[in-house]
Amino acid sequence: MSHPTSKTASTPAAHPPFSIQTSARIARLPPYLFARINKMKHEKRMSNIDIIDLGMGNPTDPTPDVIVDKLAEASRDPRNHRYSVSNGIVGLRREIAKKYKAKFGVDLDPEEEVCVTIGSKEGLSHMCLALLGPGDTAVVPDPAFPAHLYAPAMAGANVIRVPLGNDQAFLDNIERTIAGLYPTPKLVIFNYPHNPTSMTIEPKFWDRAIELCRRHNVMIVSDFAYGEVNFSRYRAPSFLAAQGSKDLGVEFSTMSKSFNMAGWRVGFCCGNREMVKALATIKGYYDYGHFAPIWIASVIAMREASETPTEMSKIYEKRRDVVCRGLDKLGWTYDRPHAGMFVWARVSDAHLKGQSTLDFCLRMLDDAEVALSPGRAFGELGEGFVRIALVENEQRLKQAMNNLQTALNPRKSKAKRPAAS
Numbered sequence: 001m002s003h004p005t006s007k008t009a010s011t012p013a014a015h016p017p018f019s020i021q022t023s024a025r026i027a028r029l030p031p032y033l034f035a036r037i038n039k040m041k042h043e044k045r046m047s048n049i050d051i052i053d054l055g056m057g058n059p060t061d062p063t064p065d066v067i068v069d070k071l072a073e074a075s076r077d078p079r080n081h082r083y084s085v086s087n088g089i090v091g092l093r094r095e096i097a098k099k100y101k102a103k104f105g106v107d108l109d110p111e112e113e114v115c116v117t118i119g120s121k122e123g124l125s126h127m128c129l130a131l132l133g134p135g136d137t138a139v140v141p142d143p144a145f146p147a148h149l150y151a152p153a154m155a156g157a158n159v160i161r162v163p164l165g166n167d168q169a170f171l172d173n174i175e176r177t178i179a180g181l182y183p184t185p186k187l188v189i190f191n192y193p194h195n196p197t198s199m200t201i202e203p204k205f206w207d208r209a210i211e212l213c214r215r216h217n218v219m220i221v222s223d224f225a226y227g228e229v230n231f232s233r234y235r236a237p238s239f240l241a242a243q244g245s246k247d248l249g250v251e252f253s254t255m256s257k258s259f260n261m262a263g264w265r266v267g268f269c270c271g272n273r274e275m276v277k278a279l280a281t282i283k284g285y286y287d288y289g290h291f292a293p294i295w296i297a298s299v300i301a302m303r304e305a306s307e308t309p310t311e312m313s314k315i316y317e318k319r320r321d322v323v324c325r326g327l328d329k330l331g332w333t334y335d336r337p338h339a340g341m342f343v344w345a346r347v348s349d350a351h352l353k354g355q356s357t358l359d360f361c362l363r364m365l366d367d368a369e370v371a372l373s374p375g376r377a378f379g380e381l382g383e384g385f386v387r388i389a390l391v392e393n394e395q396r397l398k399q400a401m402n403n404l405q406t407a408l409n410p411r412k413s414k415a416k417r418p419a420a421s
Contacts (some may be wrong), residue, residue: 029155032146033358033377040365052400054389055371057195057341061260061315064308064421070300073291084289087280088116088268092295095302096268104238112273113246115280118290120225120252122268123279124189125151126270127221127250128284130278132157137185139177139218141165142387145195148223152189160185163381164194166201169207178216187219191234193226196378196387197344198337200234206242213248219275220249225267225312228258228309228339231317234338240271250275258309259301259342265290266298316341319390319397326401330408343388344375351408357386368407370400 037055038056044051050199074080087093093110100106108114117123132138138152140285142161152159160181162173169385178185190209191199222239239251256262268280289295301308320336323343327334334345352360357374364370373389376380392400 001140025154025176029150029361033374036358037361037365037374038372040362041371042320044365044369047205049369051369052373052392052403053371054392054397054400055373055387056391057257057389058391059257059262059341060391060393061261061312063260063264064301064305066304067259067261067297067301071297074296077293080292080296081375082292084292084295086283086287086289088114088289089295091293091299092116093268095299096270099302100240100270104241106238106240106270108240108270109273113222113270113276115269115276116266116295117252117269117279117283118287119256119265120254120269121147122222122265123252123269124148124221124223125154126251126282127275127279128152128155128157129413130282131155131187131219131275134235135183137181139182139185139188140176141170141189141191141194142380143196143375143382144189145191145223148191150190157186161379164197164199166192166199166205166210166262169273171205173214175212175216178218179393180407186217187221188213189223190239193229193337193339194224194384195223195340196342196373196375196385197335198226198340198342200236200338200340203237203242206237206239206245210242210244211247215245218248219272220245222249222251224251224253226257227253227313229313229316229341230339231313231320231337236339246271246273248272250279255298255301258312260303260312261298261301264294264298266294281349290323319392319394322394322397323388323390323401323416326398326404329401329405341390343390344385345388346385352384357383359383361386363405364404368400368403370403 041051093114093116093391096114097108097110102107124147132152132155134156136157137160138157139160139162140148141164149159160177162177172190173384178189178354224238239245250269252267252269254267269276320343324336327345332345332350334343347357347360357376361372361374364372371385375385
């Protein structure tokens with residue numbers, strides 16, 4: 001008896017290789033130069049090698065107990081287990097407004113001029129989506145924190161880099177850049193105290209920047225993430241404290257550095273109500289806000305741990321001095337920071353040996369077991385420099401600087417060792 005031929009028995013036709021199509025915005029992102037360092041750092045730690053990590057601005061100090069205790073308490077309340085609100089609970093927005101009034105003399109409407117973000121990086125990225133699109137342009141100083149470059153790029157905008165500065169010549173350069181472009185750039189991103197260089201400004205800088213941007217109808221975004229980490233008598237000026245600031249700009253800040261809450265991801269955007277509204281609108285489509293107990297604990301941080309930023313500033317200042325003494329021994333050049341949590345140093349030619357700073361940092365992972373950030377990761381003008389994060393305690397920082405000295409100046413290090421008894 002004959003049987004019909006089964007169709008499933010035949011050999012299926014070969015399919016062409018499947019191709020994943022990513023968006024054009026991925027191709028627009030600058031190369032992530034930290035990837036090789038992070039991979040090598042991970043491999044060494046997996047081999048039980050103690051790497052002293054001064055590459056990332058990731059505080060190792062603990063969050064104050066009063067904040068942690070409030071988080072634990074609020075986490076046990078089932079009412080806080082539901083979705084929150086994308087722009088932040090009203091209690092926290094009010095506390096942020098009070099903080100700006102007490103610290104900077106700035107009046108803010110917590111309903112329309114304050115938006116809580118999941119860290120300042122998330123907020124700035126979503127603000128760029130709210131303000132920029134294809135054909136738009138943002139002006140960003142070089143070197144820069146990478147998010148200042150890739151947030152506009154992911155929004156589809158062009159990024160024009162201007163050599164970093166903090167004086168009238170810098171602002172004149174920005175004005176020439178704006179005047180020479182058509183259509184006119186939509187915004188300028190400023191960042192003081194600066195990451196990675198720790199460059200600072202005086203209050204009059206903001207007056208001149210606002211006057212310039214008002215004349216050209218350009219918005220300002222101020223990244224003030226390190227605004228509360230100040231050394232000696234220096235006090236970083238808030239953009240919002242300058243007259244006319246709320247007419248054309250916003251300021252982002254965070255609790256990550258000043259309260260040792262980096263992993264908590266609590267930031268906020270304050271200023272021009274139309275820009276804040278645009279950010280809140282975008283966030284409303286992207287998220288339901290943060291875990292409410294984190295925001296509740298942040299209220300307690302501002303109320304009951306308000307001295308923490310001052311205390312941490314004193315700690316970072318001592319760490320700065322340890323690193324600067326080590327850099328003096330190495331013969332590297334730097335500007336002594338007045339604020340922030342980084343030291344930006346030019347590596348001597350004798351130590352670079354013709355290498356890029358990326359390759360130099362990889363070499364220091366091997367030879368000194370110290371992780372540094374290559375300046376090129378922050379822009380073309382960062383080549384030749386490294387960023388040193390003041391995130392470890394003084395003893396670990398001393399060890400890191402000694403390790404670098406031993407790796408780079410082995411003869412001098414051996415000469416200083418005491419003779420064996």
